[in-house]
Amino acid sequence: MSHGRPINPATTIVRHSGEVLHRELDVDLCVIGAGISGTTTALEAARLGKTVAIVDGLPTLGGQAVNSIIGTFCGLYRNGTHGHRFTFGIVDDMLDYLDRNDASYYRHGPTTTVVHYNEIALSRWVETSLDTAGVIPVTGAILREAETDGRRIKSVKLVTRYGDVTIRAEGFADCSGDAALTYLAGFECREPDEKVYGSQQAVVEGIDINVELPQREELSERIAEKAEDYGLIRKNGLMFYFPGKEVAVMNMTHVETPLDPIEASRTSHIGKEQVDRGIKLLREQWPEAFGNIKVRSYGFPGIRQTRWIKAKHHLVVDEVVSEKKFDDAIGRTAWPIELHNAPEGFVWDVFDEDHTHYIPFSSMISPEADNLVAVGRCIDGDPAALSSVRVMGPCMAQGMAAANALDLAGSGSVHQIDISSLQDRVSDNLNRTDGVAPD
């Protein structure tokens, strides 16, 4: 065999010196967590001219949106079949990319418009946009320590398979979903008294698209009736179809998401077993549509709520229901209360067509910290309120606000920024009433 290049037989003998390889970075902003919240925060900060590092414990970017195969962008549109968009900015680039790559589909109604997406295309959008923006990725890096000086986080220490990394920054965004940074820095956090269940998602292939596919109500009724026979914990389920394609994202399981490291590791296998049971049910109950389906890929465990920050303001469900327009509002949505607080199902309280609820900036900042903003699953609210603002549309609005708030704060405090300047910068996400999704 010859491919034109001589083989070099030389090798180098190495022995561990006892010193762990240690890299250091100095940036304006360090973002912990590279899900949709962290990605939006990092991209917006780079757009503002900041040097940014984005860290994730996974060896890849995109968080749950990519790796847990979430399947749809929710909370982006006003209710009704053709409501206007709530969030603009970075999300425009993303929707554009998905559209150009034939990787999205807008499902209109009955509650609202949701955007189905292909997770592989989304992962490439995340990677290419962060690269183009000059954001430094530090992946496979677990946050181990946060060094503080009074009310400021000075640096974070990360552990990777290749060595340790220290990142010093002026500002920090906790986009970890579990408030990992806030907690390690020693600031107060909350955990729910009642369990909030996660789900193991899967992409299934082999759907027969020449027959009528069961829709949400039919699926729910039959699964409720049959779940026990198949050993399924959750008694309802969803299938996110792509018209004309033989694949769908299956969301039919409930899995506990404990914070104990050993227990947490077990849940992935429990979730996959539930998926397999769901596949059996679908095959047998709808043999024409699903007789030949199989799992193409299992997502990483999908985690809804675990631990979050105790912020200056604790958003409560009454404020969501009553559409309270906070003086420091930075984003909005109309997503229902979607609380997965029981093994068999979840609370699903849909709002009227003209409903809008708001996210206050004060739910994103710890009263104990000056240079830290939380984004996404770990902002502060009661579990029901959080369930309506942690879907990906409002996560992106929060990311825009976090980057701008930290930019306005500079070396000062996020508690002292001029809120109207912040609101001016994100005014599209508070005021625009256009952007109805295409059919």
Ligand SMILES: Cc1cc2nc3c(=O)[nH]c(=O)nc-3n(C[C@H](O)[C@H](O)[C@H](O)COP(=O)(O)OP(=O)(O)OC[C@H]3O[C@@H](n4cnc5c(N)ncnc54)[C@H](O)[C@@H]3O)c2cc1C
């Ligand atoms: C099963 C399921 C279905 C859902 N369905 C929908 C839906 O259809 N539409 C929708 O809009 N929303 C949905 N949601 C909600 C939505 O997916 C999440 O709330 C959203 O993705 C949160 O994004 P995030 O960036 O805040 O967090 P994540 O995507 O969880 O990102 C956090 C990142 O931080 C990293 N991290 C955590 N701790 C550390 C650490 N110590 N060190 C280093 N890195 C760390 C993690 O690896 C992770 O990548 C669903 C959620 C689940 C679980």
